[in-house]
Amino acid sequence: MLHLILFLFFGAICVAGAVNLLVQSHPINSALSLIVVMASLAAEYLLLGAEFVAAVQVIVYAGAIMVLFVITIMLLNAGAEQHTKGSRVAILIGVPGALIGAVLVAWTLLTRGHTGSVAMGALPGSPQDIARLLFHEFLLPFEITSVLILIAIMGAVVLASRPEAIARRHTESHQPDPLPQERQPAPQLVGSGKEH
Amino acid sequence: MPRARAPAPQDSMSITTFAIISIIKSLAVIGVLLTAVAYSVWLERKVSARIQNRWGPTRVGPFGLLQPLADGVKFIFKEDLTQPHVYKPLYIAAPMIAMVFAITSISVIPFGNWVNIGPWGTYLQITDLNIGLLVVLGITSMGVYGVALAGWASNNKYSLLGGLRASAQMVSYEVSLGLSLVGVLIIAGSLSLRNIVDAQRHLHWNIFLQPVAFFIYLISAYAETNRTPFDLPEAESELVAGYHTEYSAMKFAMFFMAEYANMVTVACLATLLFFGGWLGPVFGPPLLQAVLPVLWFCLKVFFFMFLYVWVRWTLPRFRYDQLMAFGWKVLLPLAVANIVVTALIVAWRA
Numbered sequence: 001m002l003h004l005i006l007f008l009f010f011g012a013i014c015v016a017g018a019v020n021l022l023v024q025s026h027p028i029n030s031a032l033s034l035i036v037v038m039a040s041l042a043a044e045y046l047l048l049g050a051e052f053v054a055a056v057q058v059i060v061y062a063g064a065i066m067v068l069f070v071i072t073i074m075l076l077n078a079g080a081e082q083h084t085k086g087s088r089v090a091i092l093i094g095v096p097g098a099l100i101g102a103v104l105v106a107w108t109l110l111t112r113g114h115t116g117s118v119a120m121g122a123l124p125g126s127p128q129d130i131a132r133l134l135f136h137e138f139l140l141p142f143e144i145t146s147v148l149i150l151i152a153i154m155g156a157v158v159l160a161s162r163p164e165a166i167a168r169r170h171t172e173s174h175q176p177d178p179l180p181q182e183r184q185p186a187p188q189l190v191g192s193g194k195e196h
Numbered sequence: 197m198p199r200a201r202a203p204a205p206q207d208s209m210s211i212t213t214f215a216i217i218s219i220i221k222s223l224a225v226i227g228v229l230l231t232a233v234a235y236s237v238w239l240e241r242k243v244s245a246r247i248q249n250r251w252g253p254t255r256v257g258p259f260g261l262l263q264p265l266a267d268g269v270k271f272i273f274k275e276d277l278t279q280p281h282v283y284k285p286l287y288i289a290a291p292m293i294a295m296v297f298a299i300t301s302i303s304v305i306p307f308g309n310w311v312n313i314g315p316w317g318t319y320l321q322i323t324d325l326n327i328g329l330l331v332v333l334g335i336t337s338m339g340v341y342g343v344a345l346a347g348w349a350s351n352n353k354y355s356l357l358g359g360l361r362a363s364a365q366m367v368s369y370e371v372s373l374g375l376s377l378v379g380v381l382i383i384a385g386s387l388s389l390r391n392i393v394d395a396q397r398h399l400h401w402n403i404f405l406q407p408v409a410f411f412i413y414l415i416s417a418y419a420e421t422n423r424t425p426f427d428l429p430e431a432e433s434e435l436v437a438g439y440h441t442e443y444s445a446m447k448f449a450m451f452f453m454a455e456y457a458n459m460v461t462v463a464c465l466a467t468l469l470f471f472g473g474w475l476g477p478v479f480g481p482p483l484l485q486a487v488l489p490v491l492w493f494c495l496k497v498f499f500f501m502f503l504y505v506w507v508r509w510t511l512p513r514f515r516y517d518q519l520m521a522f523g524w525k526v527l528l529p530l531a532v533a534n535i536v537v538t539a540l541i542v543a544w545r546a
Contacts, residue, residue: 064337
């Protein structure tokens with residue numbers, strides 16, 4: 001009983017956070033609402049018995065990824081945005097689409113009964129269970145995902161290291177350091193680096 | 197018998213008893229934590245004074261022991277300035293966020309063994325979760341929002357730079373901190389802090405088995421708690437006071453207390469993960485047997501708190517690019533190498 005009340009409570013917080021995320025006009029408030037959504041989702045996972053997933057949800061999403069969101073918003077110094085009326089297409093297609101989606105989900109859940117659902121706290125979510133699933137049953141998808149992430153990291157490194165910086169390092173390593181009064185202005189230094 | 201273990205504490209007692217015991221334990225732990233925080237400040241001032249050949253606080257009480265109390269009263273009565281240019285909701289919420297997460301993280305830390313009080317028995321711990329370590333890491337990772345939002349909401353260049361530095365630094369060092377603990381987890385085979393301590397019986401402390409991991413953990417933990425040599429978010433010679441420049445009175449004190457509460461948590465974790473927690477020689481009558489483990493635990497935590505102060509007044513501050521390079525290019529590869537070596541040894545032995 002207590003579990004059910006807590007489950008509904010955190011579900012309500014989650015939905016409220018999601019709505020607030022859309023309504024707020026300042027990006028930092030939206031980011032904070034997203035953190036609330038993620039944290040309450042973690043609480044839901046915990047109530048269902050998926051402890052490990054709950055902890056990872058908080059550590060990875062709320063604790064790391066959202067920090068980067070907040071850093072970006074702070075760095076860009078993004079201000080409050082203006083409310084617009086919204087496009088007519090969004091209203092004409094989006095609202096009926098969302099309604100159809102909600103009806104479909106509700107209909108499936110009601111007609112299928114409880115086949116796809118799990119009892120409160122009964123999800124096999126201990127670290128041991130997750131490890132067995134990841135490293136036995138789903139080893140190949142797991143490893144492929146890790147390679148995908150590695151590719152993304154390498155792509156980020158390539159994008160972040162600008163060609164001018166590499167060129168400048170190149171010239172500096174080949175030429176002796178000029179005296180301060182002889183030092184050329186930076187753009188020319190970059191230009192000479194590209195000729196190599 | 198303090199060593200005797202009841203199978204499952206919740207089964208034998210009613211929900212009311214369970215709730216009462218939990219509330220008492222929570223209040224006691226928070227009380228002890230806040231007192232420890234106050235006296236860590238006193239310790240910091242005393243030790244720093246000794247290192248600099250001064251006396252430190254001496255006026256209030258014997259050895260200045262009542263100084264924390266006087267400081268607390270002062271903080272309460274100081275004028276609480278709120279600058280007109282701040283973003284008010286977050287400016288007020290930020291110190292609360294920092295403080296709440298700093299205090300919450302102590303909730304899964306075990307201080308000692310099973311004890312019996314009259315008909316009831318309990319672990320000396322608010323709650324024992326089988327993912328205890330992850331909970332501590334998760335809660336401390338949320339603590340960064342307090343600092344980051346304080347920096348942003350203050351609408352001040354120094355604060356913003358401090359907040360940015362804090363978030364970048366904490367996210368970076370969290371990676372090596374988390375990875376340094378994997379070796380310990382491989383050896384213990386559990387994420388529950390209680391099981392990790394139990395795996396270190398007979399002086400099989402992880403400091404001997406995982407020395408590299410211990411030093412990576414220690415360094416990353418210093419960076420996580422924004423202490424010298426990693427105190428760039430509040431580097432006073434460049435940023436006035438960093439993220440808490442615009443804060444005064446009790447709001448400033450909350451950041452201050454959050455920093456020291458985080459230090460206590462980190463010291464507790466170091467004790468539990470690497471120094472055998474409450475394990476130590478236990479002898480004498482039953483009462484002494486119940487108290488001694490807690491005493492060992494407190495002594496070990498005190499050692500780490502002292503180390504914090506000692507390091508702060510000995511080492512100079514990093515430069516920011518050095519800090520980032522050290523975290524990503526030295527600590528992270530070392531931590532990964534430590535995991536690989538540990539896993540290989542454990543697999544070879546099995």
